[in-house]
Amino acid sequence: MHVIYITGLGDRKATWQHRAVKSWRLYGVTPHFFRVGWADDETFSYKFKELLKLIDDLEKNGEKVGLVAVSAGASMALHAFVERRSVIGVVTICGKLQRPETVVEYVKRENPAFAESMTLLPTTLRNLTPSMRRRLYCIYPLSDHRVSVADQCIKGANRRRVYSFGHVLTIATQIIFGAHRNLRFLKLKAKQTF
Numbered sequence: 001m002h003v004i005y006i007t008g009l010g011d012r013k014a015t016w017q018h019r020a021v022k023s024w025r026l027y028g029v030t031p032h033f034f035r036v037g038w039a040d041d042e043t044f045s046y047k048f049k050e051l052l053k054l055i056d057d058l059e060k061n062g063e064k065v066g067l068v069a070v071s072a073g074a075s076m077a078l079h080a081f082v083e084r085r086s087v088i089g090v091v092t093i094c095g096k097l098q099r100p101e102t103v104v105e106y107v108k109r110e111n112p113a114f115a116e117s118m119t120l121l122p123t124t125l126r127n128l129t130p131s132m133r134r135r136l137y138c139i140y141p142l143s144d145h146r147v148s149v150a151d152q153c154i155k156g157a158n159r160r161r162v163y164s165f166g167h168v169l170t171i172a173t174q175i176i177f178g179a180h181r182n183l184r185f186l187k188l189k190a191k192q193t194f
Contacts (some may be wrong), residue, residue: 001028001029001030001063001065001067001088001186001187001190002029002030002031002032002063002065002066003024003029003030003031003032003066003067003068003114003183003186004031004032004034004051004054004059004064004065004066004067004068005017005021005031005032005033005034005068005069005078005175005185006034006036006051006056006067006068006069006070006073006074006077007033007034007035007036007038007070007073008038008057008069008070008071008072008073008094008171009038009039009071009072009107009111009114010071010168011035011036011037011038012037013038014033014035016172017033017070018033018035018170018177019174019181020067020175020176021033021175022110023179024174024179024183027033027179027180027183028183028187029066029183030188031052031187032058032074032138034050034051034054036072036073036076036113037113038072038111038113038114039110039111039113040073040113042113043113043116044112044113044114044117044120045116045164047076047113048076048079048080050075051076051080052080052083055084055087056082056084059084059086063079064088064190065084065086065087065088066087066088066089066090066091066186066189067080067087067089067090067092067182068090068091068092068093068174068175068182068183068186069090069092069093070092070093070094070095070171070175071093071094071095071096071146071147071167072096072111072114072117073095073120074092074093074094074096075095075096075097075114075117075120075121075124076089076096076117076138077092077095078092078097078121078122078124078125078128079117079120079121079129081128081132081136082124082127082128082132083130084099087191088135088186088189088190089135089136089137089185089186089190090135090136090137090141091136091137091182091183091185091186092136092137092138092139092152093139093170093171093174093175093178093182094139094140094141094144094147094152094167094170094171095138095147095148095152096118096147096151096152097121097125097130097138097151097153097154098150098152098153098154099148099151100118100119100121100122102148102151103115103118127137128154128156130156132154133155133156133157134153134157134158135158135159135189136154136156136157136158137157137159137182137185138152138153138154138157138159138160138176139152139157139159139160139162139163139170139182140153140159140160140162140166140170140172140186141161141162141163141164141166141169141170142150142159142161142162142163142165143165143166144165144167144170145166145167146167147167148169153190158185162174162178174191
């Protein structure tokens with residue numbers, strides 16, 4: 001099984017994330033690191049097509065693909081899930097999944113691809129069927145100063161509150177120490193038919 005990790009806004013310096021994701025091989029999956037580059041000049045459309053191409057290439061030989069996305073990457077993961085319903089499941093960690101209108105202007109200005117992803121989010125959420133929502137696993141902390149905890153879950157999705165505080169700390173602990181549990185969710189979904 002292949003698992004694609006989708007980065008959040010702070011992906012200019014994502015070396016530690018890349019190393020952590022590489023270690024997922026220990027859990028019996030083949031990890032792929034998808035650095036979005038939210039703040040660069042490429043359009044969201046271009047980035048999104050690259051993600052869909054990666055999914056398609058991995059699925060060519062009948063392989064199963066799951067997604068793990070953090071922070072801003074969660075919106076891109078949901079868009080991909082709607083476009084490629086063959087994806088077995090999606091794990092989001094501190095993901096911005098609700099109320100796109102609450103993203104502050106300077107964040108949108110500095111990360112134009114994220115602004116576009118947020119614009120598309122309401123339509124994507126409407127296109128998630130109940131069975132698709134059961135293939136989502138939303139991980140959220142006790143508190144988060146960057147993304148409201150209330151915005152990190154979707155109705156009908158599996159969810160788990162972890163006993164940590166803060167955005168970056170929760171992401172770090174979940175991609176390292178929470179990886180086994182999060183990847184187990186995707187492995188279980190890989191065994192189910194949908």
